[in-house]
Amino acid sequence: MPDNNNIIKAFSNLENVTASTCVQVCDLLSNSVAIFSSIPKLSKNITNCTCVKSIWEIFYKMNDPKNPPTCSAQIHITPFGLSTCKHAAFLNPNQTKIPQVALISVPGSGNSWTRCLFQSLSGILSGSVYWSQQNFEMGLYGEMEPWNSRRTTFIKNHEWPEQLKDNVPMKDEFAPHIDKFVVLIRNPLRSALSDFNRQSLSSHITGFHNMQDFTKQATEGKKRFIDIFNSQLDLFLDQTTRYTQIDKPVLYITYEDMIDNLFAQLMRIVHFLGLDDDVNVLERSICTILKNRRKQPTKRTHKIDPSQFARTLIDRNLTIKRLANIDRILRNSKLHYLRIEDYFADLGYS
Structure with missing residues (x-):
């Protein structure tokens, strides 16, 4: 009452x-x-x-x-x-209520955005196995904290097979420290385009201003679009196989589902973390949605949509077979599924 x-x-x-x-x-x-x-x-x-x-x-x-x-x-x-959902703080490393959660995704899937939503929702700082000054400056203040300090949770990791940088753990070193896993998935064409922007322009948000620049970079640059797309599909399959077999709790969330119905997806995260009895978190969830809605009109500054040209660089038949295989693995595990019709349609297949 x-x-x-x-x-x-x-x-x-x-x-x-x-x-x-x-x-x-x-x-x-x-x-x-x-x-x-x-x-x-x-x-x-x-x-x-x-x-x-x-x-x-x-x-x-x-x-x-x-x-x-x-x-x-x-x-x-x-x-x-x-x-009311503006501030987030470090955890007491000795607390036991909040689990150590990993946020696993292919690059370009909306990992940083999801971490910002989590911080706004929970009031807890999100961590990362990477040290990104750009993410720190956008408010992810757990970015520079050692990932295993237990002062953060919702810890970002892409788990590239070649993760060999200092302080970045290999996946077999990472998993034993984690209690639960959230796996974020996105339309692979869109995640590859986003990561291609990041690698070419040092930003997910700022896109190419004309098709000539995109075409040249995508086909002749040091990091060609097709190379990024194929390596991401490999990683997508690797992550799907791994997290449908791991013996720890796993929650799958989809970028497109968050765009369509953010409140429902936030509530799934709240329940998975065991925070659904916290009135403050419920209050912050509404605040988070309203704050996110206000930011959306200025979120992207893309001048062009290069997806039509990007499709011509992809082996669509092979990609469709690989996505169908990933969808089959997810459905057999009863953990999740792909929005396969949407992804196929975006690839120009109907």
């Missing part, structure tokens, strides 16, 4: 007050939600504003038979509400 102290009537029956004023008042009162209603009456608008401490109180408020909102009620999240 809602706590009446968490619901405040900011003002009622005032004439011609705007929704932005309601949001400002509730924000000053350190409330997450502003519920604003406006009722036309002759030449005036009679307005009401209710401030709600917790986002989750909305559900009770909307179903309160004694004081239901009017049909014209508008629900706004205040700047204070959006700040």
